[in-house]
Amino acid sequence: MPEVMLEIKNIYKNFGDLRVLKGVSTTVNKGEVVSIIGVSGSGKSTFLRCMNLLEEPTFGEVWMEGRLMTPVDPYLREETICATRTFKNLVAGGMDRDAAIKKIKDEDLLKEKHPRAEGPEYQALMKKIYDENHIDINLGRQKMGMVFQNFNLFNNKTVKENITLAPIKIGKQRLKDAKKRGEAVTKTPDDIEKEANEKAMQLLTRIGLQDKADVYPSTLSGGQRQRVAIVRALAMEPDVMLFDEPTSALDPEMVGEVLDLIRSLVKSGMTSVIVTHEMGFAKEVSDRVLFMHDGVIAEEGTPEEVFNNPKNPRCREFLSKVLY
């Protein structure tokens, strides 16, 4: 039984009237590499951004290592639906249990924005599920590294500071919290800074940019920036890496160096979700490929299945355009 790392349950995302995601679910296991492909506007980037809640899903739940990052979605559980007044009224009106649940799900009848309307039993149950499972959103994010299309290196920090900022800030905060709880701490804030700096230099050496440690990102090439962005995410020692079109903003001659770094990362066993337009790369490194179309996962399978023998007509059409 593979260990589940990231679980996405029935995510919907609306931007005003625009429905971008219409019920997307998937599970990413430990060590697995998942690529998401699809045309622009199919919702693949939004899906990825929902995984670490940079976009808050309108409905649905995100679970990271068995902990809930989003609010509880009552539609996902029969018990929560059964606890609502809406359900009780339907049953009292003579409907049987399964029919009532189906009707509520199909017609979106719960007043989840106004929990009071659904009665105290529902409120208590929702709170119980949340309290038992939720994790602080920042803690969850610390376990997920994110790499952006536009690198998003901090312009006001040097390359090394870019990498050390989060480990130092968060390390010091953890130290403070531990002290507050009265735990014995062996480290000093200076230790944390020293460790973070050493780690940053190691990471920079790994990508061959150790001599760029003290320059500002604006002096780096696109490929160098993206590689720094990747090791910045790695410095937090995440359990899963999310790549949002990591090579789309790069000049062609720089795509290779970034893909090489991602490849070596993936080979070392890093769990990854990669949104990409590089079909050859997706085919090569992925364990599983998701094809998204119009806000849903239209096709899913091993790279061989999806690339060589696509079943969905949209997926066939898409691949015939991008694979030549």
Add this chain to the structure above:
Amino acid sequence: MTFLTNIAKIMSRYWQVFLIQGIGYTLLLSLIAVGGGAFFGALLALAKRSKLKILKALVNIIVEVVRGTPVLLQLYIGVFAFPLIIPKLSSMPYIYSVSIVLIINSSAYVSEIIRSGIEAVDSGQMEAARSLGLTQRTAMLSIVLPQAIKNILPALGNEFIMVVKETSLASTFFVGELMTAYLKVKGYTYLTMECLIIVGVLYLALTYILSKILKAWERRMKAHA
């Protein structure tokens, strides 16, 4: 020729009124207005970014009213209305009420400067910081604000120059700044044109020096970016 000798005569007799009292009060009022404006403007900008709709609406109303009415009108209202609200003010010189009005006025403008300065920072910076697990507060303080300040400070400098000129309206209440100095000396000497030229040159010198200082400062900031 008599024009220039008149100016020289006025300056030798009344230089204290122009240079010490006039420029002094003008700079003092401007500093109070921009200093207070920066502080309260930052608060307004914060309020505008908050999630509370009421707070947002309130700030919007303040900003729109201040920007949509003449400063002179605001000064009149302030000078006559504030003593009704705070009775203590009625026994104090007008300069207190005038200062409060100028602070409110400049808060509204500064809040817009700060807001647009923060919004001009690429949203990817905040996203990247949050994606690493930093809190909103830390991300704001260590990543977004330092970059926003580079946008804010030059605009704040321009606001300061604007306020230096706007303080002239405070002469309506004879508070002692440059324009009041003009009114006074004109009253003593009946030499209108000469006094106007003196005050004009002084305003010009003030704003010119200020803008040069700002330019140098901006260049230094750019060098550090």
